Amino acid sequence: MLKQERHKLILDRLKLSKKVLSKNLSDELSVSEDTIRRDLKELESKDLIYKVHGGALLKENRVRSYDERSIADVEEKKKIAIKAVKLIKSGQVIIMSGSSTNLELAKIIPPEINATIYTYSLPIAVELSHHPSIEVIFIGGKLNKEAQVTVGIDIVNPIYNISADICFMGTDGIDVNRGLTEPNWEVSRIKNSMIRASNYVVVMCVSSRINSVKRHSVVPITEIDAIVSEIDPSEAIFSGFRDLNLTII
Amino acid sequence: MLKQERHKLILDRLKLSKKVLSKNLSDELSVSEDTIRRDLKELESKDLIYKVHGGALLKENRVRSYDERSIADVEEKKKIAIKAVKLIKSGQVIIMSGSSTNLELAKIIPPEINATIYTYSLPIAVELSHHPSIEVIFIGGKLNKEAQVTVGIDIVNPIYNISADICFMGTDGIDVNRGLTEPNWEVSRIKNSMIRASNYVVVMCVSSRINSVKRHSVVPITEIDAIVSEIDPSEAIFSGFRDLNLTII
């Protein structure tokens, strides 16, 4: 058995059970414990594992590119993501906006889903790049460091050439009369073109932000097909949207 | 038995059982182990297999293989980055290719530098997004998960509209006669357009890869202005490049 084979096997094993013991490995691979120790040492120097006495542990070093602590309402957003992920089917072409809710959604897409996802968010692209069968297409442009998304008129044009089955749009502003709104003008233009490129538009919004209005208009409410929130769809707060035939999830 | 026959057989065998041993192959094909080694070396230079001590493994198309390979020579790459960072001045428009050397470079750009950087590499964009005064422009496209860069013809066009002062290009293949070469065709086209968009082209290459040739040509050596390596510029290995008036750093 070659050294690299052992390395791969050790890493696979680690991924599966989060820890390995030198003793077990040396038994199962029929090499001396010394060799296993050397293997672990080498893998550690490559930052692939976390070596400890007697074995090694899985190293969780997903580079979180922006501060997750600063995100509000994480629990609510996770609930929304769990509901929204059911809308994703294999074969779809999907557009995702750059919201933290979409980041949660990206984390929980099942491995067997095979789809194409367009995004302009750095953290979402990083997250999706770990997925085995999602094709990721990053919409480039000038990077807004605060939000970790690309902006700029240059990115609107490429979006016109996309035709997507479904668009997942995170928002802090949705209102029956004013429709979808956004504090940042550039982002409002990008969201607008994303929606126009999509057959079906899903807005994800925590319940506390429903019926709130921001400065710049994205699209009227008639352009939206569905709203996903963390609360029960039959709540009274949705009555206005239901009257307009929106699907509430 | 002809060389190409063996090559094909080796690749088939690899696909089937994920590993081959030089010893076995030399027995079964009745050639010396040296010949098998040469075969494997050639296949590796074409990026078709992953050569290891004692044989070869199937080239993995997973993210991990990128991690393991790129971590190699990290000390050399840091030295190169330290030399290269001196070329960066405030006010410049810079293009960075998606190499691990450029990632090291991105990490050490002084905070007081104020510049615009174009890149198509996800990790480099993430790194630069933490810099206080660098404007980052991400060149979008289909994400190649293995190398964490965007590729695709769609990204070449936008590059034509850029005009940059300096281009930092990482490479594993530079040679006096064959110029800059690349194993991946799509990447070779992108690198080509990046170089054509730049006034001054700096190639960063660890000394062990100097005079190595990959499959696809990027540009002839005359398009290159400077080479940065981790070793002393007066080393004999650079004489051919010096004759062509390249700056060696």
Added chain:
DNA sequence: AAAAAAAATGCACAAACACGCAAAAAAACG
């Protein structure tokens, strides 16, 4: 504090490797 387990250290040795060279084979050429 003593005993046991794991790790580091140094050494030996076989297997795999790189390099140069020359023979053999294949290709190119008139």
Added chain:
DNA sequence: CGTTTTTTTGCGTGTTTGTGCATTTTTTTT
């Protein structure tokens, strides 16, 4: 066809890599 050139191959040399073992040091357990 013969001859020249290029490519491919095998072998001898010395070097590097991977592995196991004995010994000492460090860490963990009792």
